[in-house]
Amino acid sequence: MTGKQAPGGYLVEARDVIRSFGQTQALRGAGLTVAAGEILAVMGPSGSGKSTLLHCLAGILTPDSGEIWFNGCRIDTLSETERSALRRDHFGFVFQFGQLVPELTAEENVALPLLLAGARRAQALAAARPWFGRLGLDGLEGRRSGELSGGEAQRVALARGLVTKPQVLFADEPTGSLDSLTGENVMNLLTVAARESRTTVILVTHEPRVAAYADREVIVRDGKVNSLIPAPGPAAAS
Amino acid sequence: MSVPLTLLGLLEREPSHGYDLKRDYDTYFGRGKPLPFGQVYATLGRLARDGKVIAGQAEPGAGPDRKRYVITEAGATEFETWLAEPVEPEPHLQTVLFAKVVLALMLGRNAGRYLDTQRAEHLRRMRELTDLKHSGNLIDAMLADHGLFHLEADLRWIDQTAARLDALAKVVRP
Secondary structure, eight states: OOOSOOGGGOSEEEEEEEEEETTEEEEEEEEEEEOTTOEEEEEOOTTSSHHHHHHHHTTSSOOSEEEEEETTEEOTTSOHHHHHHHHHHHEEEEOSSOOOOTTSBHHHHHHHHHHHTTOOHHHHHHHHHHHHHHTTOTTOTTOBGGGSOHHHHHHHHHHHHHTTOOSEEEEESTTTTSOHHHHHHHHHHHHHHHHHTTOEEEEEOSOHHHHTTSSEEEEEETTEEEOSSOOOOHHHHO | OOHHHHHHHHHHHSOEEHHHHHHHHIIIIITTOOOOHHHHHHHHHHHHHTTSEEEOOOOSSSSSOOOEEEEOHHHHHHHHHHHHSOOOOOSSOHHHHHHHHHHHHHTTOOHHHHHHHHHHHHHHHHHHHHHHHHHSOHHHHHHHHHHHHHHHHHHHHHHHHHHTHHHHHHHHOO
């Protein structure tokens, strides 16, 4: 990973990103800056391009044109292998449906990113365990995903997203499959945990009550980002 | 809903008689509660006294009032300020939000930008209530929830309206 310093010195930045799927242009010159430690909500109607933007920022998709920067490095020009390593080492993910591995116990699911990164099994499970107390999941370590409620499964997925102590947690509609009280519980745990560990969070949601947990919001409309509140300067956020 | 500011907005479009103002007010903003003529003229009288409109000479013809009213610089400034600023977020705002959107479209202003500003203001208030919910007791949390659900309803309306501005513009600017 080489490259000049990210313009502005933000932790995550998208510059003039264009991304199409076939004939459909999902992003049409999207730009965004995120300061270290910020919790940012990315809002917008269905089909506005907000999930595509998240996938580009996380190095899952590469833009057709434009630039994606992370921590001073341009990441859209990296190889798939390098981006995969970047995601594993620096990013965490939570999706709408927890997407736990059904054959594994809750504890093994949480430990999975550490195991995939080469940690020894005992070491990975030891690192996973404290998350169960922290997220109100005590006693559920040995359950498989089919034996968990929706809220429990989503909290396990959140623990899995945070267990590697990522610099950035990407969350795509993390409460979308939950009822509102359970969803708020997950959002509260997510934001408290992220603030404690100074993890930057980029949260895609169409729900205002979920976005209200973030520090600020941007709106994606017609593939462009409308940001009324600017990101705090990197100095202020560090 | 502010009658004086709405009338100023209608006058910003073009100088008008009291009758025209009442007709347009009832069409767009009355919704089952027409503005009484007495209130139209009383309001215009106060606006004239405060230097926000000027009443022209009475024109010849039948009818109770044949004066044409023109907005002044002071009136236009007050109206523009009101139009651009977001409303303090609280439940049951739809009449004010709606009036601002319709007047902005009628006058060819950027209604989308107004809605964006209002959305940001609503979300700012929702963040305050969310903080209160997690720092206060259960009673605070339940009161905060009541506010949050109502503000969310407003926001859904704001989003739907933003998606329909082109169609609405055709209705209010025939």
